[in-house]
Amino acid sequence: MQLNKSLMKKLTLAAIGMYLSILSAFSQNTSDSSYKPRKLKFEEANFVSSYYHQNGDHASVTGGIGSEKLTDLSTSIDLTISGYDKRYRKHSFIFDLGIDHYTSASSDMIDPKNISSASHADTRIYPSLNWTMENEKKGTTFGAGLSYSNEFDYQSRGVNINFAQKTKDKNGEFSAKLQAYLDQVSLIYPIELRPANSGGGGEGDENHYASTARNSFSADVAWSQIINQRLQVAVDGGVIYQKGYLGLPFHRVYFNDASVHVENLPSSRLKIPLGLRANYFLGDKFIIRTWYRNYHDDWGINSNAAQLETSIKINPFFSITPFYRYYQQSAAKYFAPYEEHTGTEFYTSNYDLSKFNSNFFGAGFRIAPPKGVFNNQHINALELRIGHYKRSDGLNSNIVSLSLKFK
Amino acid sequence: MNQRKLLSLYFLFALIASIILNTSCTSVKAYQKNKLNDAEMSLSSRKVEKTELNFQSYREGASGANGGKTGGGCGCN
Numbered sequence: 001m002q003l004n005k006s007l008m009k010k011l012t013l014a015a016i017g018m019y020l021s022i023l024s025a026f027s028q029n030t031s032d033s034s035y036k037p038r039k040l041k042f043e044e045a046n047f048v049s050s051y052y053h054q055n056g057d058h059a060s061v062t063g064g065i066g067s068e069k070l071t072d073l074s075t076s077i078d079l080t081i082s083g084y085d086k087r088y089r090k091h092s093f094i095f096d097l098g099i100d101h102y103t104s105a106s107s108d109m110i111d112p113k114n115i116s117s118a119s120h121a122d123t124r125i126y127p128s129l130n131w132t133m134e135n136e137k138k139g140t141t142f143g144a145g146l147s148y149s150n151e152f153d154y155q156s157r158g159v160n161i162n163f164a165q166k167t168k169d170k171n172g173e174f175s176a177k178l179q180a181y182l183d184q185v186s187l188i189y190p191i192e193l194r195p196a197n198s199g200g201g202g203e204g205d206e207n208h209y210a211s212t213a214r215n216s217f218s219a220d221v222a223w224s225q226i227i228n229q230r231l232q233v234a235v236d237g238g239v240i241y242q243k244g245y246l247g248l249p250f251h252r253v254y255f256n257d258a259s260v261h262v263e264n265l266p267s268s269r270l271k272i273p274l275g276l277r278a279n280y281f282l283g284d285k286f287i288i289r290t291w292y293r294n295y296h297d298d299w300g301i302n303s304n305a306a307q308l309e310t311s312i313k314i315n316p317f318f319s320i321t322p323f324y325r326y327y328q329q330s331a332a333k334y335f336a337p338y339e340e341h342t343g344t345e346f347y348t349s350n351y352d353l354s355k356f357n358s359n360f361f362g363a364g365f366r367i368a369p370p371k372g373v374f375n376n377q378h379i380n381a382l383e384l385r386i387g388h389y390k391r392s393d394g395l396n397s398n399i400v401s402l403s404l405k406f407k
Numbered sequence: 408m409n410q411r412k413l414l415s416l417y418f419l420f421a422l423i424a425s426i427i428l429n430t431s432c433t434s435v436k437a438y439q440k441n442k443l444n445d446a447e448m449s450l451s452s453r454k455v456e457k458t459e460l461n462f463q464s465y466r467e468g469a470s471g472a473n474g475g476k477t478g479g480g481c482g483c484n
Contacts, residue, residue, distance in 0.1 A: 046454050048454055048455060048457050048458070050457070050458035050459075052458060052462055054462075054466075072458075072462075074458050074461075076457065169434050169435075170437070171432070171434060171435055218471070220471070220472075224450050225432065226432075226435050226440075226443060227432055227433070228432075228433050228435065229433075229435055229439050229440070229442060229443065230442055230443075232443055232448065232450060233450075234450045236472045236473075237472065238471050238472055240470070240471055271469075271470065271471060273469065273470065273471030273472035273473075274472060275471075275472030275473055277450050279448050279449075279450060281442040281443070281445065281448060287445065287447045287448060289447070291473065293469070293471075293472045293473060295469035295470075295471070295472075297468070297469075299468075301468040301469060303467070303468060303469040305467075305469065305473075311447045319447065321447075327463075327467060327469075329467060329468050329469060332468060352465070352466055352467065352468060353468050358466075358467070360459075360463075364455065366446075366447070368446065381446070383453065383454070383455040384455075385453075385455045385456070385459075387459060389462075389466075391466070395466065397462070397466075399458060399459060399462065401455045401456070401457070401458055401459065402455070403453070403454045403455035405454070
């Protein structure tokens with residue numbers, strides 16, 4: 001908690017510093033009579049809405065058995081405004097607001113006698129504000145941002161800073177990003193495992209739940225390069241370090257003696273992802289987008305993921321994009337199914353940490369007519385995308401997403 | 408996957424990346440970038456993929472290096 005207070009203080013100071021530097025950048029210098037203040041202008045806005053539905057029979061709340069049925073409706077809007085300061089650096093401000101509302105069958109099993117518990121359906125709200133300052137002459141970009149996320153049993157505060165430098169010929173770019181998320185997890189245990197004096201348990205007494213910290217820090221570096229007039233690639237590597245309470249208090253684990261316990265996982269996790277992206281414009285009608293990621297962490301999960309998309313341009317303003325993604329991972333060393341744990345130090349029956357592979361496929365289309373979508377000049381582009389996800393442990397899901405770009 | 412396999416994979420990956428970056432690059436002028444500037448040639452994920460990236464980071468053990476989230480938000484269910 002002491003660490004969190006200190007970090008929050010630094011976050012607040014960083015936010016104030018960012019605000020003051022923005023003010024000074026846009027303030028008029030009276031000694032330079034040729035300078036005229038340039039007002040911030042609307043650049044673009046994006047509206048994204050998705051409906052997600054999943055089903056499976058390995059719910060973590062019930063120890064790796066039971067329904068994983070879940071629906072999630074999410075909507076987000078981001079707005080970008082930008083302007084130039086007296087040194088002709090471009091300042092962009094991106095405000096993003098997202099709202100998710102989900103219902104989950106397994107959450108009702110935290111306290112089966114109280115199936116109208118607050119967590120059977122929940123709403124997550126997550127605003128963020130990012131600022132970037134681009135010097136087009138030098139090819140440099142600095143940026144910083146703040147984010148917040150709130151749901152019934154989880155709060156998250158995030159901060160990031162980033163830097164990018166283009167090569168002299170503007171064909172390559174190095175970028176780096178540092179991020180920190182300071183999260184609080186409410187300790188809502190399964191009803192039969194709650195300590196006698198823990199308070200919370202029924203509807204309306206959520207204030208009685210204690211909470212504990214989960215912090216995530218990440219450093220990410222990337223290099224993007226134009227290879228020729230049709231091909232560009234990017235390499236992206238990162239290190240993510242998590243510390244604190246990394247399990248979830250309402251995940252049950254049944255040992256082989258039928259005793260029930262709360263999931264227990266180590267208090268730190270180091271993740272190392274390395275990704276490669278390559279996009280190629282084939283002829284005049286096809287764009288081939290590829291992505292590959294290799295991932296390793298110290299919980300024993302090694303994974304590979306690859307995605308292939310082909311955009312087929314029916315005409316310059318309309319394209320159809322079928323896509324396919326393959327993913328495989330090994331199990332975390334702390335995972336075992338229902339009633340198979342034998343009493344080791346760490347244990348989980350969360351199938352998201354089990355060995356599996358998955359296939360995700362679907363298609364989307366994009367329209368961006370010169371007169372605007374539906375002849376409305378303000379709607380620059382519309383994208384619709386539908387996907388089906390199938391995991392080898394039986395979990396499957398469907399997602400449909402709509403995106404509108406306003407200019 | 409053992410450490411040796413993982414290292415081999417990293418070396419293979421680095422080799423492919425360095426071959427692409429060092430041997431085949433040609434300087435492309437701004438006026439030659441009409442195909443590269445197509446909205447669908449962007450080297451980042453699409454806006455419409457936002458929720459997909461979220462659910463994948465919740466339903467899979469791996470995350471990062473794809474423009475998706477690396478922390479923040481529970482994904483509890």
